[in-house]
Amino acid sequence: MKASGDFCISTKGRRIVIIGNGIAGVTCARHLRKRDSAAHITIISGETEYFFSRTALMYIYMGHLKYKHTQPYEDWFWQKNRLNLVHDWVTGIDFEQKELQLQQQAPLKYDILVLALGSKPNMFGWPGQNLKGVQGLYSYQDLESMEAATQTCGRAVVVGGGLIGIEMAEMLRSRQIEVTFLVREANFWGNVLPEEEAQLVSRHIREHHIDLRLNTELKEILDDGNGHVRGIVTGAGEEIACQFVGLAVGVSPNTGLLKDTPLETNRGILVDEFFATSIRNVFAIGDCVEYRNPPPLRKPVEQVWYTGRMHGETLAHNLAHFPVAYQPGPWFNSAKFLDIEYQTYGIVPAKWEEPLESFYWEHESGKVAFRAVFDGRSKKLQGINALGMRLRHDFFDRVLREGGTVEEVLKQLHRANFDTEFYDKHHHAILKAYNQQFGTNLQPEKEKKTLLSVFGL
Numbered sequence: 101m102k103a104s105g106d107f108c109i110s111t112k113g114r115r116i117v118i119i120g121n122g123i124a125g126v127t128c129a130r131h132l133r134k135r136d137s138a139a140h141i142t143i144i145s146g147e148t149e150y151f152f153s154r155t156a157l158m159y160i161y162m163g164h165l166k167y168k169h170t171q172p173y174e175d176w177f178w179q180k181n182r183l184n185l186v187h188d189w190v191t192g193i194d195f196e197q198k199e200l201q202l203q204q205q206a207p208l209k210y211d212i213l214v215l216a217l218g219s220k221p222n223m224f225g226w227p228g229q230n231l232k233g234v235q236g237l238y239s240y241q242d243l244e245s246m247e248a249a250t251q252t253c254g255r256a257v258v259v260g261g262g263l264i265g266i267e268m269a270e271m272l273r274s275r276q277i278e279v280t281f282l283v284r285e286a287n288f289w290g291n292v293l294p295e296e297e298a299q300l301v302s303r304h305i306r307e308h309h310i311d312l313r314l315n316t317e318l319k320e321i322l323d324d325g326n327g328h329v330r331g332i333v334t335g336a337g338e339e340i341a342c343q344f345v346g347l348a349v350g351v352s353p354n355t356g357l358l359k360d361t362p363l364e365t366n367r368g369i370l371v372d373e374f375f376a377t378s379i380r381n382v383f384a385i386g387d388c389v390e391y392r393n394p395p396p397l398r399k400p401v402e403q404v405w406y407t408g409r410m411h412g413e414t415l416a417h418n419l420a421h422f423p424v425a426y427q428p429g430p431w432f433n434s435a436k437f438l439d440i441e442y443q444t445y446g447i448v449p450a451k452w453e454e455p456l457e458s459f460y461w462e463h464e465s466g467k468v469a470f471r472a473v474f475d476g477r478s479k480k481l482q483g484i485n486a487l488g489m490r491l492r493h494d495f496f497d498r499v500l501r502e503g504g505t506v507e508e509v510l511k512q513l514h515r516a517n518f519d520t521e522f523y524d525k526h527h528h529a530i531l532k533a534y535n536q537q538f539g540t541n542l543q544p545e546k547e548k549k550t551l552l553s554v555f556g557l
């Protein structure tokens with residue numbers, strides 16, 4: 101069955117129910133209200149009563165923030181904007197009757213249903229993965245269980261060399277808990293980062309007193325006899341004692357609620373370019389989505405904060421006005437590897453082949469790096485990685501949309517700089533290194549001195 105692509109003529113007076121109060125669901129609700137003052141909008145979540153910033157979970161654990169500080173809106177915001185909040189878990193969906201079954205409350209009817217179900221941590225059937233003290237990190241409940249499980253923890257093991265893994269390692273180290281970090285690749289996040297960047301981050305992890313074990317897999321999690329973890333066994337047979345195991349081997353679309361229903365799913369909920377599912381007036385956005393036909397240079401499943409926000413905005417527009425196809429533009433992402441910031445724009449594969457070429461520069465400190473991947477014939481930029489420096493999103497978004505070249509970028513790199521006044525500027529050293537590597541004589545575009553630039557703005 102193909103996705104319906106059908107939209108209601110108007111949302112006015114309709115009962116719109118959104119399951120999920122993450123960034124995708126809440127963004128959709130807010131923008132719907134802006135566009136339609138008459139729609140009845142309900143947001144359901146069993147996780148928390150109010151929307152919070154999921155990306156800030158680690159800072160609550162580390163003591164930098166309190167949970168209240170992660171809520172972008174005051175409690176009165178929801179009532180003022182007539183966004184009805186239901187704090188409960190949805191246990192079933194009757195698509196034919198357009199009705200939701202809830203865990204603690206009466207069934208709820210809808211006219212339009214938006215599924216913003218998010219993700220769930222991956223589990224790969226390891227023996228002992230259901231023991232107490234073994235968990236992933238995605239939800240607020242995960243944070244609460246991690247808090248309880250590590251109160252008396254002396255050593256922890258984190259499994260998985262990705263962004264959640266390094267966050268969990270940093271969280272645990274903030275409480276002086278010894279951490280062993282198991283990564284099955286030859287370098288940290290080696291299936292995403294090119295070798296030089298992966299090695300830079302791997303060195304940095306070890307400098308923060310984290311026991312990084314590369315080329316190491318988890319084989320088994322050991323029971324202490326009381327249903328709690330007491331250690332793990334690696335693929336090589338080594339036993340490592342610990343009181344907590346963080347499973348950070350990625351996340352998957354959370355589609356369990358849809359089992360044995362007629363809604364079409366694959367890895368995620370299958371949607372068209374308008375976020376319509378296979379059932380009329382049922383839509384899906386956020387981490388739970390899988391594109392039937394991904395946008396250019398995009399993957400079928402994308403699970404990052406900003407795509408969820410864009411999903412919510414696009415669907416709200418489509419429901420309240422005429423439908424427009426989702427067009428996210430060039431890929432970008434950002435993260436932190438402990439205290440090294442990371443940005444990527446466009447497509448930078450871990451490995452590449454001709455006609456692609458790469459230019460890589462690394463500061464002598466080993467803490468700052470820049471990579472550009474481009475077509476070796478036309479010099480058209482395909483993507484960049486930046487570590488330890490801040491670069492402007494709008495600069496690279498424009499270059500990638502307009503098909504700019506790597507050499508144009510390097511001559512104007514000062515325009516992309518987003519570091520504050522007292523940070524070192526690296527664009528001259530980067531351009532010099534490119535000239536040396538490729539035998540060119542590129543000169544930087546003359547920088548205009550303005551009042552703003554004098555103050556580092």
